[in-house]
Amino acid sequence: MSILEILLQTVSADPSKLGAAIGAGLSAIAAGIGIGNIGKAALESIARQPESTGDIRANMIIAAALVEGAVFFAIVLCLLILFV
Amino acid sequence: MQENRGFSIFKISSNLVFICFFALAFSLKANSNSEISSHDSENAVHSKHIEKKEGFKPGDMILDHVKDAHDWHLWDYNGHPVGIPLPILIYDNGFHSFSSSKFEHGHAVVESKGNFYKLHSGKIYKTDSEGGIQIGKKKAVLNEKPIDLSITKNVLSLFIASIVILIIFLTVAKGYKNRGKSAPKGLQSLIEPIIIFIRDEVVKPSIGKHYERFLPLLLSIFFFIFINNLMGLIPIFPFGANLTGNIAVTMVLSLVVFVVVTFSGNKHYWKHIFMPDVPPALWILLIPIELLGVVLKPFVLMLRLFANITAGHIIILGFFSLIFIFGEKSVVAGFGTSILSVAFTLFMSVLELLVAFLQAYVFTLLASLYIGSATEEHHHAEEHH
Numbered sequence: 001m002s003i004l005e006i007l008l009q010t011v012s013a014d015p016s017k018l019g020a021a022i023g024a025g026l027s028a029i030a031a032g033i034g035i036g037n038i039g040k041a042a043l044e045s046i047a048r049q050p051e052s053t054g055d056i057r058a059n060m061i062i063a064a065a066l067v068e069g070a071v072f073f074a075i076v077l078c079l080l081i082l083f084v
Numbered sequence: 085m086q087e088n089r090g091f092s093i094f095k096i097s098s099n100l101v102f103i104c105f106f107a108l109a110f111s112l113k114a115n116s117n118s119e120i121s122s123h124d125s126e127n128a129v130h131s132k133h134i135e136k137k138e139g140f141k142p143g144d145m146i147l148d149h150v151k152d153a154h155d156w157h158l159w160d161y162n163g164h165p166v167g168i169p170l171p172i173l174i175y176d177n178g179f180h181s182f183s184s185s186k187f188e189h190g191h192a193v194v195e196s197k198g199n200f201y202k203l204h205s206g207k208i209y210k211t212d213s214e215g216g217i218q219i220g221k222k223k224a225v226l227n228e229k230p231i232d233l234s235i236t237k238n239v240l241s242l243f244i245a246s247i248v249i250l251i252i253f254l255t256v257a258k259g260y261k262n263r264g265k266s267a268p269k270g271l272q273s274l275i276e277p278i279i280i281f282i283r284d285e286v287v288k289p290s291i292g293k294h295y296e297r298f299l300p301l302l303l304s305i306f307f308f309i310f311i312n313n314l315m316g317l318i319p320i321f322p323f324g325a326n327l328t329g330n331i332a333v334t335m336v337l338s339l340v341v342f343v344v345v346t347f348s349g350n351k352h353y354w355k356h357i358f359m360p361d362v363p364p365a366l367w368i369l370l371i372p373i374e375l376l377g378v379v380l381k382p383f384v385l386m387l388r389l390f391a392n393i394t395a396g397h398i399i400i401l402g403f404f405s406l407i408f409i410f411g412e413k414s415v416v417a418g419f420g421t422s423i424l425s426v427a428f429t430l431f432m433s434v435l436e437l438l439v440a441f442l443q444a445y446v447f448t449l450l451a452s453l454y455i456g457s458a459t460e461e462h463h464h465a466e467e468h469h
Contacts, residue, residue: 058285061442061445061446061449062446062449062450062453065388065442065446065449065450068388068392069384069385069387069388070384072387072388072391072392072395073384073387075391075395076387076390076391083147
């Protein structure tokens, strides 16, 4: 049997859990890519102009919080699937 | 130099002793759990009364610690839960009040003024005298629910948090009244830099000229969230309830921000929403997006705080559950896992301390940005040429 068949058999009892798990993993990847990009841009700007570190840091935190907000929406949805 | 090095080695070794002590304590508990369960299964074989051997269910334990409850569960003694029963207050054509110990953790039916109530998976339902719970399609309960105004664990922790905050800030205020303009001492010197930080780095740059109107609100929001986050991390009795991880609490906080933004929005704020500065052909696209944004921004505020704090608690509890899961398989595995698990939990707890401050800071920052965008004066784009 192919790998896909084995996988689908093990989750055949409750396939929504497979969807929730994959969704949580994908949203972790999304958070990593998004916040990594923000950090990269912030570090490059600090390297170019060290005296504006404070301003750049504050804006980086705001942007990271906004991106994380979207990620947490996905995580909460997966939690809802798993536990409600 | 010599005595400094000796002191640090002493600190490192005493930290190691602490970690080993905790690891030992937890694995001993795991060991005793598995011994009791195996003893029960032997008895079950000999007696006619068949008992189901209950293993450790990490999912249930984690959810119990993260959710609200009608009693404050402290620990388990000989398989029986030990806790503080909290008062139940329900409104069902008249107020009924009794102690939650009458529910016996969901096993008993309580009779009050002719009505019967039963606790089923954390919620109070009105039942007949047998305590029957009708479950319909998709595991939905069909019984009626009275209006539940009980003092639950989260409500009690909210009262305790309010008392803590009042003590801190009344002390600081009295210090300012007694000391006047001279240098601060004691609790004042702890709180003053934080207040100045919020005022100068968060509120003043976001709101601008009229920041003093909103400073009390934003300071209250910041300290409420920060102190409740910190209290949720301490596992000892009056602290340790997951208050800011309760979506109802964060919903109220973001509703407050929404009401303040809506009622202090000036003409330019509403103009930017209903008649934005773009060619009128784009209005049909942009106005729904702007309206959605008005509702969505507080909604995401609520979700961000709730998910961050709850996820942190679930991670820490998950690391602890690893000890018990492995401890059921074998005692040695329990010991070994506990050292690693306690180390990970300590690391996650330090991260959670950072998250506690950061989430309070981000909530306050975004609230002040929204208030600032609602109250800012109009800048003509043409003037900047």
